[in-house]
Amino acid sequence: MRLPDLEAWATFATVADHSSFSAAAAAMGVSKATVSKTVARLEASLGQSLFHRTSRRLTLTEAGKPLAERARRMLAEAVAAEEAAHDAASAPAGRVRLAAPMTFGVTNVAPLIAEFLGEYPGIEIELALSDARVDIVAEGFDVALRIADLPDSSLRARRLCSIASHIAAAPAYLERYGTPRHPGELGAHRLLGYTNITGPWRFRGPGGAEVAVRAEGPLAANSGDALMPALIAGIGIARLPDFILGDALAGGQVVEILPEWRPAPVGLHLLTPPSPLRPARVEALIAFLAERLRD
Secondary structure, X not given: OOOOOHHHHHHXXXXXXXXXXXXXXXXXXXXXXXXXXXXXXXXXXXXXXOEEEOOOOEEEOOOHXXXXXXXXXXXXXHHHHHHHHHHOOOOOOEEXXXXXXXXXXXXXXXXXXXXXXXXXXXXXXXXXEOOOOOOOOOOOOXXXXXXXXXXXXXXXXXXXXXXXXXXXXOHHHHHHHOOOOOHHHHHHOOEEEEOOOOOOEEEEOHHHOEEEEOOOXXXXXXXXXHHHHHHHOOOOEEEEEHHHHHXXXXXXXXXXXXXXXXXXXXXXXXXXXXXXXXXXXXXXHXXXXXXXXXX
């Protein structure tokens, strides 16, 4: 039985992630020549080129692209296996990279991280906040929280809870344009769109009736917070979650409309890379977040 060249596959994954032989060599603590020879050995074994090489740029070939994803998974599983063996004999320790949406991360996740670090002093958290949909495998995240309807993917996903949203407008807007009494009337209004949640606005109302409305208007943004100034200024109507709208609703800057028609809730999901092997520090964070955020 011929065993795979795991060193070469790991080196290939590292070069693919860094898009550079020099950067990969620095990350691995070896020479550029060693990295180049190892990748060349793998290419010779496979009988095909994995990279397009020019003096200025290194890119994956069409054959190399799918193989790079497999190489990343192999490397991640090998690292997880080694770390799991070490963790079995000691308290969880080391760095965990966590991605979360911007506003939800500030209001809901950051306080939990402070509590978690108090319970696990040996663990370090790198928290990356962004409303962009990050590629957690390519960008090296251990865990991600995502508020969205998830497409099919190779990621491992756990739905923690539903995030309720409201339809809201400023009193000045309603005074100028009128108050819609049915979701079907929203098509004639100025709607503020949150681009990270794609598709029409969907509602469920009395008797289980369902209505879908296409969101079009003067502003669309990939951050719910970015919509708030326009919403408060009376520029349009927005569909936003409790954790963004709460203060403005409580202060009367905006009011909820169509209360009998609820927007379809969006799930809060916890995502991890496809490998079932995870270090104890990652398992500890996953269990903690699932416990605190499930309600």
